[in-house]
Amino acid sequence: MSTVVDDHNHEAHHDHKPSGITRWLFTTNHKDIGSMYLWFSLIMFFVGGAMAMVIRAELFQPGLQLVEPQFFNQMTTVHGLVMIFGAVMPAFTGLANWMVPMMIGAPDMALPRMNNWSFWILPFAFVILLSSLFMEGGGPDFGWTFYAPLSTTYSNDSTALFVFAVHIMGISSIMGAINVIVTIINMRAPGMTYMKMPLFVWTWLITAFLLIAVMPVLAGAVTMVLTDKYFGTSFFDAAGGGDPVMFQHIFWFFGHPEVYIMILPSFGIISAIIPTFSRKKLFGYSSMVYATGSIAILSFLVWAHHMFTTGMPVFAELFFMYFTMLIAVPTGVKVFNWVATMWRGAITFEVPMLFALAFVILFTIGGFSGVMLAMTPVDFQYHDTYFVVAHFHYVLVTGAIFSIMAASYYWLPKWTGHMYDTTLARLHFWTSLISVNLLFFPMHFAGLAGMPRRIPDYAVQFADINQITSIGGFAFGLSQLLFLWVVIKCARGGEKAAAKPWEGAEGLEWTVPSPAPYHTFETPPKVE
Amino acid sequence: MKMKPLWALPLLYSASALSQERSLNLTQGVTEISRDVYDLHMTIFYICCVIGVVVFGLMFYSMIRHRKSSGREPAKFHENVKVEILWTLIPFLILVGMAIPATITLIDMEDTSDADVTIQVTGSQWKWHYKYFDREVSFFSRLATQQEQISNKFDKSENYLREVDNPLVLPTGQKVRFLVTSDDVIHSWWVPAFAVKKDANPGFINEAWTRIDEPGIYRGQCAELCGKDHGFMPIVVIAKTPEDYAKWIDETEAEQIAERERQQELLDMEMSMDELMAMGEKIYNSTCAACHQPNGQGIPGTFPALAGSAVATESDKLDQHIDVVVNGVQGTAMQAFAQQLTMQELAAVVTYERNAWGNDTGEMVQAADINAAMNE
Numbered sequence: 047m048s049t050v051v052d053d054h055n056h057e058a059h060h061d062h063k064p065s066g067i068t069r070w071l072f073t074t075n076h077k078d079i080g081s082m083y084l085w086f087s088l089i090m091f092f093v094g095g096a097m098a099m100v101i102r103a104e105l106f107q108p109g110l111q112l113v114e115p116q117f118f119n120q121m122t123t124v125h126g127l128v129m130i131f132g133a134v135m136p137a138f139t140g141l142a143n144w145m146v147p148m149m150i151g152a153p154d155m156a157l158p159r160m161n162n163w164s165f166w167i168l169p170f171a172f173v174i175l176l177s178s179l180f181m182e183g184g185g186p187d188f189g190w191t192f193y194a195p196l197s198t199t200y201s202n203d204s205t206a207l208f209v210f211a212v213h214i215m216g217i218s219s220i221m222g223a224i225n226v227i228v229t230i231i232n233m234r235a236p237g238m239t240y241m242k243m244p245l246f247v248w249t250w251l252i253t254a255f256l257l258i259a260v261m262p263v264l265a266g267a268v269t270m271v272l273t274d275k276y277f278g279t280s281f282f283d284a285a286g287g288g289d290p291v292m293f294q295h296i297f298w299f300f301g302h303p304e305v306y307i308m309i310l311p312s313f314g315i316i317s318a319i320i321p322t323f324s325r326k327k328l329f330g331y332s333s334m335v336y337a338t339g340s341i342a343i344l345s346f347l348v349w350a351h352h353m354f355t356t357g358m359p360v361f362a363e364l365f366f367m368y369f370t371m372l373i374a375v376p377t378g379v380k381v382f383n384w385v386a387t388m389w390r391g392a393i394t395f396e397v398p399m400l401f402a403l404a405f406v407i408l409f410t411i412g413g414f415s416g417v418m419l420a421m422t423p424v425d426f427q428y429h430d431t432y433f434v435v436a437h438f439h440y441v442l443v444t445g446a447i448f449s450i451m452a453a454s455y456y457w458l459p460k461w462t463g464h465m466y467d468t469t470l471a472r473l474h475f476w477t478s479l480i481s482v483n484l485l486f487f488p489m490h491f492a493g494l495a496g497m498p499r500r501i502p503d504y505a506v507q508f509a510d511i512n513q514i515t516s517i518g519g520f521a522f523g524l525s526q527l528l529f530l531w532v533v534i535k536c537a538r539g540g541e542k543a544a545a546k547p548w549e550g551a552e553g554l555e556w557t558v559p560s561p562a563p564y565h566t567f568e569t570p571p572k573v574e
Numbered sequence: 575m576k577m578k579p580l581w582a583l584p585l586l587y588s589a590s591a592l593s594q595e596r597s598l599n600l601t602q603g604v605t606e607i608s609r610d611v612y613d614l615h616m617t618i619f620y621i622c623c624v625i626g627v628v629v630f631g632l633m634f635y636s637m638i639r640h641r642k643s644s645g646r647e648p649a650k651f652h653e654n655v656k657v658e659i660l661w662t663l664i665p666f667l668i669l670v671g672m673a674i675p676a677t678i679t680l681i682d683m684e685d686t687s688d689a690d691v692t693i694q695v696t697g698s699q700w701k702w703h704y705k706y707f708d709r710e711v712s713f714f715s716r717l718a719t720q721q722e723q724i725s726n727k728f729d730k731s732e733n734y735l736r737e738v739d740n741p742l743v744l745p746t747g748q749k750v751r752f753l754v755t756s757d758d759v760i761h762s763w764w765v766p767a768f769a770v771k772k773d774a775n776p777g778f779i780n781e782a783w784t785r786i787d788e789p790g791i792y793r794g795q796c797a798e799l800c801g802k803d804h805g806f807m808p809i810v811v812i813a814k815t816p817e818d819y820a821k822w823i824d825e826t827e828a829e830q831i832a833e834r835e836r837q838q839e840l841l842d843m844e845m846s847m848d849e850l851m852a853m854g855e856k857i858y859n860s861t862c863a864a865c866h867q868p869n870g871q872g873i874p875g876t877f878p879a880l881a882g883s884a885v886a887t888e889s890d891k892l893d894q895h896i897d898v899v900v901n902g903v904q905g906t907a908m909q910a911f912a913q914q915l916t917m918q919e920l921a922a923v924v925t926y927e928r929n930a931w932g933n934d935t936g937e938m939v940q941a942a943d944i945n946a947a948m949n950e
Contacts, residue, residue: 108734109726116802116873183875189799195776196759196801200699200907202876284777285904290760291775324640325648333658355762355797356773357754357780360684364677371669375662382661385633390649392642403637407630414622421672423607423679424615426771427600430762430797491598496766498797501805503724505735511598550648 063564071166074158075564076143079165081461083140084454086168088530090132091447093176095523097125102519105512110503118502119187120179126190130308131215132172134442137450138311139164139222142250145457146226148555148562149244151235151571156228164221171214178204178211189500191301194282194293198274205275209268216261223257226250235554237573241332244553246314248335252342253310256303259346263300267293291356298349306345309441310338312409312449313380316402318553319456320384323399324391325550329383337376337383344373354425363422370420374413381410396548397471401452404479405445412440415490430500433493439486451478451529458536459543463561466536474532477525484518601766604788604813608769610679618672625668683769686781689751691744697754697761697774697796698909700803700864704742711827714914715740716860717806724806736793741810743826745819746786754780757909762798765809771797786813801907803864837916841941845918847925850938854926857919862927865907870931877907881931892928892937896947899924912948917941 063069063078073079100121104112113121143161147154155161179185183202186192197205230251234243243251270293273279280286282293313334321328328334350358350366358366384406393399415437419425428434458466492511497504504512546556554573558566602612640646692707705712718737722728731737744750754763756774764771768784786792794809814822845853859868866872870881885891885898899920902910911920921939928935 108730110724111726115805116876119799119802119804181875183873187802193760193799196799199905200759200801204875284775289778291773291778325642326650327652329652329654330658332653355771356775357778360681363680363684367676367680368673371673372666374669375665378665379658379662381629385629385636386657387652388633388636388640390646390651391636391640392646392648393637393640394642395637403633406633410626410629414626417622417669417672418615418618421614421618421676423611423676423683423769424618426683427611427615427766427769429771430764494600495597496601496794498764498795498805500799501795503735503805506730506732 072162074154074162076147076155076158076161077461077562077564079155079161080140080143080145082165083136083143086165087133087137087140087450088533090128090136090172091526092530094125094128094133095526097121097128098519099523101125102516104502105504106516107513108504108506108509113502115502116184116187119189119500120185122500123186123189123192124175124179127175127186127212128172129442130190130304131212131219132168134308134446134450135219136168138250138253138308139219141246141311141315141450141453141457142222142226144461145555146229146247146250147233148460148558148566149247149553150230150233150238151554151567151573152229152233153565153567153570155225156233157225160221161225164218164225167214168218171211171218174207174214175211178207181207191297192268192271193297194271194274194290197271198282201275206272209272212268213265216265219257220261223254223261226254227258230254235567235570235573241335242573244314245317245328245331245334245338246311249310249314249317249338252338253307256307256310256342256345260300260303260307263296264304267296267300270296291353294353294356295350298352299346301352302349303342303345305438305441306341308446309409310341312405312446313338315449315453315456316384316405319398319402319452320387320406322456322548322551323396323402324388324393326387326391329386329389330379333379334383337379340376341373344369344376348373351420351422351425354422355429367420367422371417374417374420377413381406381413394549396455397466397468397475398452398456400472400475401448401455404475405448405452408440408444408448408483412437412445415440428493430498431493432489432497432499435499436486436489436493439489443486444482448478454529454533456548457555458533459547460555460560460562462537462540463543463559464536464540465543465547466532467540470528470532470535474525474528477528478522481518481521481525485515485522486518488514488518603767603769604786604790604792605768605784606787607679607683607784608767610675610682611769614672614676614679617675621668621672683782686751686783688749689783690748692751692753693742693744694753694755695763695774696757697763697800697807698757699759699801699907700796700807702738702742702761702763702807702809703757704740706823709823709827711823711830713740713830715742715810717808719806733793735806736795736808736810738808738810741791741812743812743814743819743822744784744786745816746789746813747816749783749785752782752784754782758907759800760798761796761800761807763794763809764797765792765794765811767792767794768811773798789813789815789818837918840918841945844940845922845938847929847938850922850925851929853919854922854924855930857915857923858926858930861911861915862923870927870933880927881933886927887933887935889935889937892939893947895928896920896924896939896944899927900944900947917944917948920944 104118181204185204186208188197188201230247270281274281280288282288282290317328317334348366348370351370354363419428419437488511492508497508543560545559554571600612600615602609694705696703701714701716703714715738718739719735723730723734754772754774756776761774762771763774770782770784772780772782790813792811796804796807865877866880872879880886885895900912902908918941921941921944924939928937
């Protein structure tokens with residue numbers, strides 16, 4: 047697909063960078079910033095995971111054992127916020143920082159100083175959010191969806207901190223998105239036309255537009271919560287002429303595109319890994335691009351499927367049901383494409399491929415429950431039960447997070463210059479695969495049997511299912527320590543990685559040495 | 575999909591050991607609508623299974639047969655317009671096939687016209703209130719499970735967390751319309767056996783309906799996160815035959831009217847400090863302690879303490895104290911209890927709050943004082 051005219055050997059001599067902490071504080075280098083995003087996201091993954099462990103420990107048995115209901119609600123709320131805004135989104139931004147410039151043959155991101163800032167405000171946002179847990183009255187406890195008036199009139203004093211933290215996260219995301227868009231549009235190497243871009247670049251370009259479109263909506267929603275609570279407005283208070291359901295419309299107008307923000311880059315990653323290890327071109331490149339675009343457009347037309355029980359007119363319920371079901375079509379196209387790519391390939395099962403294959407199967411299971419949830423009459427039964435919890439954890443954990451793991455194993459040799467420990471990595475994969483299904487699959491049954499979500503205690507007939515779920519949860523949590531071990535071990539040493547460690551890999555990132563030099567593509571490569 | 579039986583095994587095993595009630599699937603319920611919903615659920619589930627078997631089957635076939643270790647050279651093909659149109663069109667047609675029955679059921683579910691009985695369902699933190707239209711019957715319905723079971727001091731009963739003091743009673747065979755609303759945050763009234771789940775939005779009224787086929791006891795729970803005790807506001811419905819229902823509603827109406835008259839007569843009666851404190855403690859623990867805590871300390875930053883607070887200890891703030899309890903505080907979680915408690919109970923609970931936990935003001939409040947405050 048491409049060849050590099052440039053010789054990189056001389057570059058190692060002039061990568062001036064400050065040493066110590068200032069290198070990381072003041073860096074404008076996309077690789078440094080990418081690494082910081084990825085480490086930050088891994089830390090947040092463990093912080094959010096620790097909260098999930100508290101939740102699963104309390105739910106291990108019926109009755110209240112470990113925590114008070116109010117603290118339980120804080121755990122579910124902050125677990126959601128940390129995992130979405132702290133783990134998944136920064137991980138994708140980190141991958142974009144590292145890989146997008148190297149994939150399009152650019153020397154760096156287009157706006158390097160803004161890049162530095164968009165990362166460095168993130169830790170402050172999460173310090174604010176997490177510190178609110180230690181305030182008198184505790185942290186946010188109204189669910190990550192912060193429905194009014196539970197989050198306004200009835201919320202505790204830390205709500206202002208929550209609002210401020212979300213604002214900072216939003217600003218960070220918007221700046222990251224602007225950077226990705228400007229980089230992709232302006233800094234592609236000669237010959238790198240749009241329809242030659244790797245799918246990870248394409249999916250991130252579309253994701254970045256989604257981010258710019260909806261993060262301001264989230265900012266609007268939290269600001270209205272702030273003024274309703276502290277400044278006497280009545281956006282969501284019927285007594286003052288407002289409407290609590292309007293909050294949900296505004297929130298989900300952000301919230302639904304947000305779920306695609308967390309899955310589109312995954313599609314890009316999987317579309318890189320499956321062809322590599324099948325040693326065969328992606329079956330339908332252009333149909334993948336169009337499918338991604340259609341999903342992005344449809345994502346703005348389906349938000350109210352989160353709100354079927356709020357009492358909408360029948361016409362609105364039908365509209366949102368039809369458009370939601372329609373999303374299954376482009377998503378199906380993607381899954382069929384991956385399977386067709388594997389078909390009659392020459393497949394090997396390196397760890398990135400194992401995660402990618404697990405992604406395809408388990409994400410599709412999440413897609414099936416998604417189609418079931420789309421049907422309004424049945425959604426009345428599923429809504430706000432563990433069936434929904436099972437659904438979105440299948441698409442977010444075995445979907446988004448498995449794709450991030452796949453990406454990490456795929457590009458770790460490029461980042462560190464070493465191969466990861468294959469035995470440990472395989473162990474990580476298999477323990478994760480088994481435990482994650484033990485964790486989330488039984489949740490479907492709990493939901494169907496009638497267990498509502500976000501409850502700290504439950505009726506005795508749900509006891510067995512919850513016990514299995516909790517065991518799966520602890521096992522999955524522990525398995526991730528293996529991942530940390532593999533990453534640290536790989537960063538510190540190991541078998542030397544070649545510039546292109548994967549036989550079937552294609553793309554500009556494999557034309558530079560491993561580890562990638564501090565500066566790459568100072569002279570643009572020529573893409574044919 | 576091929577792997578599914580592996581982790582489904584322990585589930586299936588435990589399922590066989592469970593009683594019939596402990597289902598792993600959606601209930602078929604006891605209404606025509608709930609059976610339609612169940613059929614839709616099973617149909618879409620089977621369709622997903624078939625698609626899953628085909629897609630994952632091809633995938634596993636490829637993973638087994640198209641391995642590099644079997645010495646293969648990869649094929650070169652990619653893009654095929656015919657195949658791509660086919661795998662866009664077939665899912666689309668399947669979805670259209672599913673959308674048609676779903677639409678019919680949905681239109682049925684939303685048709686609340688021509689109801690025989692209308693019930694107003696009001697959620698509040700953390701209990702339900704039911705009001706029968708055209709009858710003078712209304713009551714609160716609270717969790718009946720003992721606190722000791724929740725804190726694991728007693729064994730858990732069969733209907734742990736799914737039992738209430740006053741269940742909703744409905745007739746079978748008649749169309750029952752629910753008008754669902756809320757006094758504070760959003761709740762959601764859900765009874766799986768009826769396939770009815772409707773959000774209770776403060777300041778707005780939602781409609782839903784059901785027609786129950788069989789007499790019985792049906793249980794559900796609040797389905798929308800509504801604060802601290804969201805997990806502790808169950809719903810219990812007792813469906814009676816129309817004859818039994820008519821008997822029940824007549825009796826209950828007569829009882830409630832008699833009780834209101836008795837309360838009016840009791841207004842002039844003075845209660846002693848001991849009587850007020852005993853009744854006050856009981857009411858406080860069942861009604862106020864969820865937020866203000868049994869020791870009156872509240873939850874810092876969320877629910878204010880009453881022990882040692884100005885409003886509950888200073889004599890000149892007595893009127894304010896009564897006002898807060900009777901009318902609630904606008905813009906906070908403090909509800910108005912005027913409709914929830916009798917005047918005697920209100921008097922007792924205010925007295926209790928002014929004399930418990932070292933608040934020792936020695937002040938007594940009588941039903942007549944509450945009546946005076948309400949009529950101001």
